[in-house]
Amino acid sequence: MNKYPLAKPNIGQKEKTAVLKVLDSGSLSLGPVYQKFEKAFAKALGIKYACAVSSGTAGLHLALIAAGIKAGDEVITTPFSFVASANAILYVGAKPVFVDIDPLTYNLDASKIEEKINKKTKAILVVHIFGQPAEMKPILAIARINKLLIIEDACESLMASYRGKLAGTFGQSAVFAFYPNKQITTGEGGMIVTSSKNIYELCCSLRNQGRKQGSKWLDHDCLGYNYRLDEMSAALGLAQLEKISYLISKRREIASWYNQAIKPYNEIMQEPEIARGNTHSWFVYVIKIKNKKINRNQVMEKLETAGIFTKPYLPSIHLLGFYRKLFNYKPGDFPRSEEISRSSLALPFYIGLTKKDCFYIIKKIADIINENRKK
Numbered sequence: 001m002n003k004y005p006l007a008k009p010n011i012g013q014k015e016k017t018a019v020l021k022v023l024d025s026g027s028l029s030l031g032p033v034y035q036k037f038e039k040a041f042a043k044a045l046g047i048k049y050a051c052a053v054s055s056g057t058a059g060l061h062l063a064l065i066a067a068g069i070k071a072g073d074e075v076i077t078t079p080f081s082f083v084a085s086a087n088a089i090l091y092v093g094a095k096p097v098f099v100d101i102d103p104l105t106y107n108l109d110a111s112k113i114e115e116k117i118n119k120k121t122k123a124i125l126v127v128h129i130f131g132q133p134a135e136m137k138p139i140l141a142i143a144r145i146n147k148l149l150i151i152e153d154a155c156e157s158l159m160a161s162y163r164g165k166l167a168g169t170f171g172q173s174a175v176f177a178f179y180p181n182k183q184i185t186t187g188e189g190g191m192i193v194t195s196s197k198n199i200y201e202l203c204c205s206l207r208n209q210g211r212k213q214g215s216k217w218l219d220h221d222c223l224g225y226n227y228r229l230d231e232m233s234a235a236l237g238l239a240q241l242e243k244i245s246y247l248i249s250k251r252r253e254i255a256s257w258y259n260q261a262i263k264p265y266n267e268i269m270q271e272p273e274i275a276r277g278n279t280h281s282w283f284v285y286v287i288k289i290k291n292k293k294i295n296r297n298q299v300m301e302k303l304e305t306a307g308i309f310t311k312p313y314l315p316s317i318h319l320l321g322f323y324r325k326l327f328n329y330k331p332g333d334f335p336r337s338e339e340i341s342r343s344s345l346a347l348p349f350y351i352g353l354t355k356k357d358c359f360y361i362i363k364k365i366a367d368i369i370n371e372n373r374k375k
């Protein structure tokens with residue numbers, strides 16, 4: 001039986017050679033490679049500065065500190081995200097204020113933002129989920145009128161674009177992540193990008209125990225962290241970045257195979273939709289099971305028995321236990337987010353999947369849904 005994992009990284013000989021070279025150099029942290037990675041990353045995005053960090057979560061934490069978000073502040077964000085985006089707001093003592101999502105892109109619904117703005121609101125943390133950018137034009141306008149900062153969680157959307165402009169280039173800062181299932185990986189790692197020299201320098205200092213770049217060893221002038229990216233990870237990231245256009249074009253090709261395979265089954269499942277003006281960079285391929293009577297979790301279990309590993313992407317953050325406790329959230333608070341959480345399914349998605357695999361996986365899903373429907 002063929003086995004289809006949910007994700008796997010695409011690591012070639014160049015990556016291996018690059019990591020070994022670092023190991024042989026003896027310079028495993030704070031060497032020359034992470035700075036090369038930063039420069040190449042900034043260039044690939046067409047933005048001025050990039051600051052490498054130990055994870056996407058660490059990057060979000062620092063981006064919020066650098067933005068001056070603190071206890072008592074409110075930050076508007078989406079409940080339909082990986083938990084790290086909302087958690088980072090809690091790290092700085094601020095309150096995440098959720099706004100329901102657009103049913104097309106699964107990102108923040110701009111038309112619902114303004115009713116949540118008050119004197120405490122300082123920023124909008126925009127998440128570009130699954131590889132598709134949020135509707136930035138109205139969000140930018142709301143931010144401008146209400147004097148709010150924009151910070152982007154672009155952890156899932158490297159090289160996706162909105163009206164020709166790359167995700168991660170809209171806000172005061174933006175954060176990318178390089179966990180092994182992302183478009184490029186460093187193992188663990190992340191990157192903050194910004195066009196502000198101030199924000200860049202602050203983030204660089206904060207990730208390195210509060211030490212200004214270029215200042216003397218053990219000279220610390222603010223409360224910092226150790227959120228550095230080591231040299232092996234940076235070397236891996238640099239080698240991955242060099243083949244980014246290959247990686248993204250392969251992901252787009254696999255998504256198009258899945259789309260074709262789903263067409264005959266459009267009555268029972270829906271492929272991901274792309275908003276006009278967006279390009280998608282496919283972090284995951286998520287379908288929606290249309291029939292509400294079908295138990296998605298049962299479908300997942302049967303798929304697993306057949307060697308096909310899927311995941312419910314994503315649970316709505318406001319319904320996670322500790323968010324409910326902290327803020328009294330309950331089912332029904334953000335119905336669109338909850339509806340996608342209930343019916344969505346992330347399919348195996350990685351470079352190496354063939355067109356035949358995609359058709360096989362979709363047929364299997366359709367068979368299982370149809371079986372469940374008859375019962």
Ligand SMILES: *Cc1c(COP(=O)(O)O)cnc(C)c1O
Binds near residue numbers: 056082178188
């Ligand atoms: C992956 C991810 C993160 C966090 O990245 P880590 O590197 O795992 O800390 C944050 N937000 C979103 C939306 C993500 O998908």
